[in-house]
Amino acid sequence: MTSSPTVPTFTLTRPQAAPLDPPPLYAQLRGEQPVTRVSLWEGRLTPWLVTRWEDARAVLGSPAFSTDQTHPGAPNFKEGTHQPGPRGFFQNYDDPIHAAMRRTLTREFMVKRVDALRPAIARLTDELLTDLTVLSGPADFVEHFALPLPSLVICELLGVPYEEHPFFQEQSKTLVDLNATGEESARAFANLGEYLLRLVQTKRATPGDDVVTRLAAQVDEGVITDQDAADLSAFLLFAGHETTANMIALSTITLLNHPDRIPHILGGPDQVASAVEELLRYLSIVHGGLRRTAIDDVTIGGVTIHAGEGVIIPVHVANRDPEFFTNPDDLDLERANVRRHLAFGYGIHQCLGQPLARAELQIVLPEVFRRLPSLKIAVPMEEIAFKQATAVYGVRELPVTW
Template sequence: MLADMSDIDAETLAPSYPMPRTCPLDPAADLGRLRAAQPVSRVRLDFDGSVVWLITRYEDAKTVLADPRFSSDFATPGFPARLTAQPPGPGTFIRMDPPDHTRLRRALIPELVRARVKELEPVIAGHVEQLTDRLLAGPTPTDLVEEFALPLPSQVITDLLGVPYQDREFFHQTTKVMGDVHVDGQTRMKVRNDLRAYLDELIAGKEADLPDDLLGRMSRRRAEAGLSREEVVGIATLLMVAGYETVANQIAVGTVALLAEPGRWAALAADPAKLPAAVEELVRHQTVTDYGARRAATEDVEVAGQLIRKGEGVLVSLAAANRDESVFPDPDRLDLDREFVDHLSFGFGLHQCVGQVLARAQLMAAWSTLLRRIPGLRLAVPVDDVPFRNDMFVYGVHALPVEW
C-alpha cells in the first residue's frame, strides 16, 4: 500500500521533460543533478503527458539499450508517444524488435557499410567544395545552415537514395514538421503519410528500369531479402527522416561550439591531424539526439537498484550519458584532445545508428574543408543570439549567422 502511494506521488511530482537549458551548448543542468542524485527517475513528457523512466548515467544507458527486455516496438504497452503519434508503418525498423527489425536492418546494411561509404566520399567531397565555393563567392554575414549545413546532407541522401534534389523543399518541410515536439499526432501522421506517398510513387517509377541507386537496388533485391514493397517505402521514409536533419544540425551546432571560444577554430585549422578525434568529441559534446532513445519494458527489470515494471516507458538521455563525469573527466569541457570518446550519440545495442559511417564521412568532409578554406570563420552574432532548436526532437540551430 505504502509503495503504491509513493508511486502515485512520484508520478504526480515527476518533473516535465525536456528540461530547460540554461546554457545553449550544454544539456539541462537538471539532467546532471538527476544523474548524481537519482539516475533512474520519473519524468513527464511534455508532448503527450505520459510519465516514463529517465536514464541519465552512461553505464545504465548502455545496460538498457543492450537489454532485449526493453522494446523499441511502438506497439509495446507503455512505449512513450503512443498517446499522440500514430503507428510508424511498415519498414520503420527503428520502432521494431527482432525478428522484423533484424530482417529489415540486414536488407539495408550493404548500402551503408564502410566500403560503400568510401565510394561515396569523392561525391561528398565534390558537394562540400562546391558549397564552399558558393559561400566564399557570396555576401557576409551569411546563414551557414541554409547555405551549407542543410544542403550537404540533403544532397548526399538524395544522391544515395535516388530522390530528385529539386524536391528538397518538400521533404525539408516534412521532416521539420515531424521533428517538432509541439506538433500534434494527426498533423505528424499526415505529413509522414505525404512523404510515404511521394516515395511510393518514386519507387513505383523505378521498378521498370531499376536504376543503380539505393532504392533501385533494394527494389531489385526485394524478393531475396524478404521485403514487401511497402517495407521498401518505409525504409526510404525512415532514411529521409533520420538521415539528414541529424547531420545538418550536427555540423551546425558543432560549428557553434568550435566558434564559441575565441581561437579554437583557428587552432584546429592550423592542426588538421587533430580533426578525427575532434569530430568524435564534437559529436559527444553536442548530442543532437538530445531528446533520447525511447523504449518500453516487456518484463520487470531492475536498473541501478530501481524496479522498472513491465509496461512502463523508458527514455535514455544520450545527452546526459555523454556528460557522465565517471566516464568523461570534466565532461562539460569541449576537449578536442580527449582520448576516450566512446560516446553514445549514435546510440548503443541493436538499434545503434546504421548511418553512422555516412554521418562521420560528411562531418569530416564538412569541417576539414571549412577549416582549410575559411580559417577566419567566426560567428556574426553573440552565441546567445543564435536561434537554438529547443522545440525539436533533434537539437541544433535554426540558423547560423557567420562571417569571415
C-alpha cells in the first residue's frame, strides 16, 4: 500500500509548546475521522487509527482482534519485526497461550499480595529520597529516584537477593537507556536472561516468599518450563520498570506545573487514589498506542475493518475524548468517571501489574512532595528532554533542586 496525502504518518511527537498533550492532529481526527488510516513504514503499511474512547474500548474488548505481532498486517513500528517472541512475553500472544501464561502470575497481583509489598515500597522511597537530599543539587530526578524505585520494587517482587541488586539494576538501566548502543542493549538483555534462569534454579533449592520461587514451583508441577519462568520474570521487569518510572517523573512535572493541586496529593489515601487515576488518564504514557490486528471483519465506529488489517489505539488520545471526559485537557483530580480511563488498556490484555503500579504511585507522589516541599525543576520547561520517539512517553532526565 502506498501513502496518499490524505493518510497522515503516525507520529509519536508531541507539541513542543504543550508536551503533556497529545498531538493536535489526533484531536482533530478524533472529531472528524475517528476511525481513519495512518501511514507506517513510509506508507508501506496503513493501519487504522481509532481515537474515540468508545471505539477504543470496543476494539480492546473484542475477540475479533489479536495482539500476535507475527500477522503480516500487525502495525509494528519497525518493518521486518514480525517474529514470535518467547511465550513468557504473553502480551504478544492470543488465548489460549496468553491465558495460560497470564494465569501463572495473576495471584501475584491480587490486592493482598500487593498490599504486602507496600511497606517495602515505602522503605525504598524513603531510602532513595534520603540519598537524593544528601546531594548538593541540582540532581537528575530520573536517575536518582524515578528509575531506581520501580527497578528496586521489581527486585523485591521477584526475590532478587539484596547483594545482587546492583547487577540487576545495572542491566535494567542499560535496557531502558535510550543512549545505549544496540550491542550494549543486547548484552544487557542476554545477561538478564541468564541471570533470571539461574535465579529460578537457585530459588528451587532455596525458596523464598517471592514470585520467582512460586514460578519455580509451577515448573516442578509441570505447568511451565524453566525458560518460561525466566521469561515471565523478564517480562515483568520490561512491563513494569520504565512505565512506572515515566509515570513518576511525568506526574511530578505535571504537579509542579499545577502547584495549587499539590495539597490535594497530600490530603490522605482517598484523595491520592483519585489523583493518581487522573494523572494516569491525563498522561496516558503508552502513547505509541496499543496495537492489534483484526482476525475477523468487524465494524468499529461505522467503519468496516477487514481481517488482516492492523489497528493502532492511541490511549492518550482516547483518554482526552470530550464526548466521554468533560474538559478532558484539564487536570481535574476529582473527576467523577476517571476510573474508566484506558491508560492500563482494557479487555483480556488489561495491565496485569496495575495494582502494583497504583500502589507505587500512591506511595511515592505524596512522599516526594512531603519530603521535598521546595522541589523545583531546575531548567525551563522547553529545555526538558522529552522522549519523542519511544512507545512509552517520558523524560530522559529531569534536573531538579529542592
